[in-house]
Amino acid sequence: MIDFRYHLVSIVAIFLALTVGIVLGSTVLEPAFYKSAEETTSSLRQNNGNYLSQISELQTRENGNDSLVTAHLSDLVRGALPGERVVLVEAPGAPAGLRDPIEDLVTDAGGVFAGRVSLTDKFIAADQEAIVDGLANSLAPLGTKFPDEATPYDKAATVLAGAIVTNDRTMAGRENPTAMGVLDAFQSAGLLSMNGAPGQRSTMAIVLAPAQAYEDENAVEATDAVVSVAAGLDALDLGTVLAGTTVASGAGGAIAALHDTGEAASNVSTVDTVDMAAGRAVVVYALREQLTGRSGAYGVGSGSTSFEPEAAASPSPAARG
Numbered sequence: 001m002i003d004f005r006y007h008l009v010s011i012v013a014i015f016l017a018l019t020v021g022i023v024l025g026s027t028v029l030e031p032a033f034y035k036s037a038e039e040t041t042s043s044l045r046q047n048n049g050n051y052l053s054q055i056s057e058l059q060t061r062e063n064g065n066d067s068l069v070t071a072h073l074s075d076l077v078r079g080a081l082p083g084e085r086v087v088l089v090e091a092p093g094a095p096a097g098l099r100d101p102i103e104d105l106v107t108d109a110g111g112v113f114a115g116r117v118s119l120t121d122k123f124i125a126a127d128q129e130a131i132v133d134g135l136a137n138s139l140a141p142l143g144t145k146f147p148d149e150a151t152p153y154d155k156a157a158t159v160l161a162g163a164i165v166t167n168d169r170t171m172a173g174r175e176n177p178t179a180m181g182v183l184d185a186f187q188s189a190g191l192l193s194m195n196g197a198p199g200q201r202s203t204m205a206i207v208l209a210p211a212q213a214y215e216d217e218n219a220v221e222a223t224d225a226v227v228s229v230a231a232g233l234d235a236l237d238l239g240t241v242l243a244g245t246t247v248a249s250g251a252g253g254a255i256a257a258l259h260d261t262g263e264a265a266s267n268v269s270t271v272d273t274v275d276m277a278a279g280r281a282v283v284v285y286a287l288r289e290q291l292t293g294r295s296g297a298y299g300v301g302s303g304s305t306s307f308e309p310e311a312a313a314s315p316s317p318a319a320r321g
Contacts, residue, residue, distance in 0.1 A: 073277055074108040077284040081111035085172045086287070087164050087202040089233065090118040091226040091254060093210035101280060102206060102243075109284045111204075112173075115196020117164060117183070119229070123191040124214075124222035131189060132156050139185055141178040153225040157232025160186065165237035166201040173200050204287050205233040208274070209244030213252035226254040231264035239290025240267075243274040243283050249301030259303040272299030273307070282308045 086106045088099065099116065106113045122128050133152035136159045140146070146155050163179035166172060176199075183199050186192045207230040214222045227242075234240035242248075248255040249272035259265050269286040273279025282298050289296065289309040297304050 073105065073281060076281045077105060077109040079110050080284045080288045081106065081109040081204070083169075084111040084204050084238070084287070084291075085114050085200075085202040086111045086204045086206060087114045087198050088116045088206050088208060089164075089229060090116065090208045091210050091229070092119050092121045092124050092222070093212060093214070094118070094208040095211040095275075098208060098274060098280075102208070102274075102283070105280050105284055106206075109288075113196070114164075114173075114200060114202045115194065115198040117160070117198045118193045118195070120191055120193065122189075123186075124218070124225045126218040126221065128191070129221075132191065135159075135185055135189060135191075139179075139182050151224070151228065153228040154232065156186075157228045157230075158235070160229070161232040161236040164198045164201055165205055165233055166203060167236060167238050169203055169238075171201060172203050175199050176201060203238045204290070205230075205237055205240045206283060206287070207233065207240060207242045209242060209248035209254040211245070212247060213250070213254075215252070219252060223252065223254050223257045227258045227261060227264060230254075230258060230268050231261070234264070234268045239269070239287050239295075241269045241271060241283050241286045241290070243271045243279075245275045246272050246299070246301035248272055249299060249303055255297075255301070256303060259297060267295055269295040270297045270299070270303075272301040272304060278307075285309050 088102055090096075090099075103113045123132065129152050133155065136152060136155035137146075139159050140155070141162065144158075146158070150158075159179070159182055162176055163182040166176070183192070183194060187194060207226070209226065213219070216222075230240055230242045242255055242258055244253065244255055247253055249259075249270070250256060255270045255272055258268060258270060269290060271279055271283050271286055274283060279299065285308055286296065286298055294309075296306070296309055298306060298308055300307065
């Protein structure tokens with residue numbers, strides 16, 4: 001009984017000692033702890049303020065640079081695309097605010113803006129794939145043989161490209177007699193809308209990527225459809241550029257998806273700065289480079305090799321086609 005009481009008292013004494021030690025320790029350390037925390041907080045606030053100032057300064061400089069480039073944009077691209085006919089193809093979700101700037105830029109470069117084809121959300125919807133495939137097969141010119149591995153969107157891209165682009169300048173501005181009714185059929189099915197005269201074929205194309213990466217369960221297939229359209233146009237014209245923002249060159253974006261392909265990645269040029277005035281000038285430069293038989297990945301995002309193409313020699317009329 002005595003031993004039990006002895007051990008019990010000893011245990012209680014140990015816990016009391018620990019408690020007193022913790023209280024005394026925290027009392028002694030408290031001022032130093034609070035002082036250190038206050039100093040750290042103050043330092044973080046100062047650093048945060050410095051970073052915000054730097055960001056604000058960089059944004060001001062960027063806006064100033066963009067304003068300067070915008071003011072001289074027509075001079076920067078003048079004569080870059082003399083006589084070339086250019087069509088704009090918008091992916092579902094492409095930023096509508098870039099339509100007019102792109103049209104103006106093509107005109108400033110000496111080209112002719114043919115019009116616009118805007119693919120709808122229905123075009124990339126999973127439950128419409130069979131309809132896209134059926135239209136492509138039924139509207140393909142007589143004798144057309146698609147590769148066995150061709151997807152519905154590969155087929156549709158080929159058929160649509162035949163209706164709006166050509167690599168023969170003598171055919172530019174004319175409708176393709178073997179593709180009559182293609183655009184109307186896709187429009188009647190709710191798969192696209194048109195503006196201008198895209199059916200009067202162009203020699204070059206700009207594909208405008210979605211403003212945001214697709215995120216639903218059909219996102220990969222939808223993004224691949226945009227890549228197929230760009231590749232299909234490039235196969236039948238004198239040059240195609242897939243243009244977008246750094247969102248498009250990031251994970252899940254159309255430009256990133258194009259870079260992951262084989263032949264299309266080496267043929268279709270990309271620009272991921274189309275939301276900047278300088279980037280829109282680069283779109284024109286990339287088209288001009290395509291006329292020399294070269295392509296590249298331009299911008300500031302993942303996969304870009306430089307901001308703009310190297311200064312190119314005058315394009316040869318027979319460089320592509």
